Amino acid sequence: MIRFTAIIEQFKQQGEKTGWSYIKVPAELAGQLNPENKKAFRVRGTLDNHRFATVNLVPMGGGDYILAVNRGMRQAIRKQKGATVKVVLEYDRSEIPTPPELLVCLTDEPIALERFNGLTKSHKHYFINWINSARTDPTKAGRIAATINALVKGWNYGQMLRAMKKEKMK
Numbered sequence: 001m002i003r004f005t006a007i008i009e010q011f012k013q014q015g016e017k018t019g020w021s022y023i024k025v026p027a028e029l030a031g032q033l034n035p036e037n038k039k040a041f042r043v044r045g046t047l048d049n050h051r052f053a054t055v056n057l058v059p060m061g062g063g064d065y066i067l068a069v070n071r072g073m074r075q076a077i078r079k080q081k082g083a084t085v086k087v088v089l090e091y092d093r094s095e096i097p098t099p100p101e102l103l104v105c106l107t108d109e110p111i112a113l114e115r116f117n118g119l120t121k122s123h124k125h126y127f128i129n130w131i132n133s134a135r136t137d138p139t140k141a142g143r144i145a146a147t148i149n150a151l152v153k154g155w156n157y158g159q160m161l162r163a164m165k166k167e168k169m170k
Helices: 027-033 071-077 100-108 110-118 121-132 137-153 157-169
Strands: 002-007 021-025 041-047 050-059 065-068 084-091
Touching (some): 002 021, 027 084, 041 071, 100 110, 100 121, 100 137, 137 157
Antiparallel strands (some): 002 084, 021 065
């Protein structure tokens, strides 16, 4: 477990990360959680006193990592870009279960099921976390449908989001 303070930052132009709020996790601290790892890995912990779990630390080059601070987290701690937060992190080894509704839909689309099963665990988690973060049943259903469509087309999570954004702009 590591403890430190960080400042909430925000990407300006950074591809699919444009607009994300995040905190930096220096290489030496990330190394205490998961030594010798250079890839993304899940953590759980607290920002100020707000608990979170199954959030990825994402490598950003030079050994440093970032932790995305989504809107729900920012609202819970009542802080935005530029604010200082107290951070407690630990390596999260728990499994993220696939939503049962997604599994039902995947069984109806063999191509999507095959592609989903071929994804790495972290890439499956992008889709799963996105679906699980839906606040309403209609939003969850729409996200499941978008996931199935993306998998049928052979798209990864980022490609799906870009296509959805492009569609909204029309």
